[in-house]
Amino acid sequence: MPEAVSRPTLEAVAARAGVSRATVSRVVNGGYGVREPLAARVRRAVAELGYVPNQAARSLVTKRHDAVAVVIAEPGTRVFTDPFFALQLRGISKELTAHDNQLVLLLTEGRDDHTRVGRYLAGGHVDGALVFSLHLDDPLPGLIHDAGVPTVFGGRPGWRDRTGTPVYVDTDNRGGARTAVRHLVGLGRTRIAHITGALDQTSAVDRLDGYRDVMAETAGGSVAGDPALVVESDFTPAGGERAMRELLGRRPDVDAVFAANDLTALGALRVLRERGRRVPEDVAVVGFDDMLPLAEQSDPPLTTVRQDIEGMGRLMARLLLHGAPAPGALAPGTLAPGAPSPDGDGPTVPAPGSGVILPTTLIRRASA
Incomplete structure (x- = not known):
């Protein structure tokens, strides 16, 4: 076994700087009350000896663990x-x-x-x-x-x-969802679905609420859209695939999908390709996150809501x-x-x- 290398001690730094151990301790632990010439000597001795403070001992002094x-x-x-x-x-x-x-x-x-x-x-x-x-x-x-x-x-x-x-x-999840769905409405899409995230998390709930806000606007009242167009998922690509298959089974006439995140959208895109649905001609898809480089490299590149993760x-x-x-x-x-x-x-x-x-x-x- 290699021998342990001895580390410079606080006492060695004090001896090199010609000051007391207490003065060295105050300087290395960020304390006050040491005149600058003495502090400079201590810092120079620390550098010359390669002294590294013992974190456990330092924590006892500073009451912090960093x-x-x-x-x-x-x-x-x-x-x-x-x-x-x-x-x-x-x-x-x-x-x-x-x-x-x-x-x-x-x-x-x-x-x-x-x-x-x-x-x-x-x-x-x-x-x-x-x-x-x-x-x-x-x-x-x-x-x-x-x-x-x-x-x-x-x-x-x-x-x-x-x-x-x-x-x-947090991110403005509800506002971002509204922006995504309004974009799809602006493209002339009328059967807009939402694949949610895990609804035991507030981000997924907020994005679902944003989707429903715009569906109610387009319906001209409080109706939040067709419940058959909402499929619960879990923020994963596999969840996006399962949800997209379920959605096509429920509503084969769907013409747009707002996915709760980019990974879900990637799963949905995979199923749409398998089923011969063209994106965006047949079904437009919007994600959430702008997860780079995934969003740029998807097929086709993904329109999405960017949040600064x-x-x-x-x-x-x-x-x-x-x-x-x-x-x-x-x-x-x-x-x-x-x-x-x-x-x-x-x-x-x-x-x-x-x-x-x-x-x-x-x-x-x-x-x-």
Whole structure:
């Protein structure tokens, strides 16, 4: 076995700089009260010796871990095959890295994992949590509330219970859906179907509501359209295939489809090709996400509603780092809700129970 390499100690840095151990500790842990000439000597000694602070010891001093838990309420089989999660994690990772924070990824395969995640968060291992892809019956909000860690949620919360008033970042799902369906109406399509996402998630419910809004407009009243034109799915390509086959069986005269996300739309396109339906001549198709490069490389290239997935992840992390409140109270040293970030370039922290809603844009390509 190779011998362990001895690491420079705090005492060695103090000896090299000619200062006390306490002075070195204050400098490396970002404390105040050290005159600049002494601080410069300490920094020079740190660089010369290659000293790396012990994170466990540093946490005892600073009461911070420089680590953030990212909790995705989905199994690994979904997380590692859906590009949505990769994009959101990339945004989160960029922001955390820029602030020298570590990302701790926690997934939930089943109910036992919910308890494990709650226990981990309550154990004081991280400074906060970013949580997304929650389902309406998910116990995680209550467990996170009990853990007492500052938290920002991805997506509009769909619960109303003792968890209080969460801070969240979301996309204008309902407005984006309206834009998509109005585009299809503008093309002269009259039998417009919707393949939903998983309806135990607020994003899918909001997109269905947006579809129904426009169907009611075109009907000239409160009727939300033909229920046979709505098929429930699950945000996956396989789900899109199943739903498209069911839809063609119900309504073979369908002339347009608004799919709840791009992966669902890709599944629908595959079935339409199998059945000899031309896109967009026979059936126009619109997705949601603008998942690149998939949306551009589909056959035909997909008209879709763009949401800034990476930007949403980055904004979630910025809100947390700039002071998202812990459940029920503000964490010590954080911003009051609604206050601007301390360095002037971060987002305003929304008041508890409020959220940041990001806009969407229709991207027109060949499918509609």
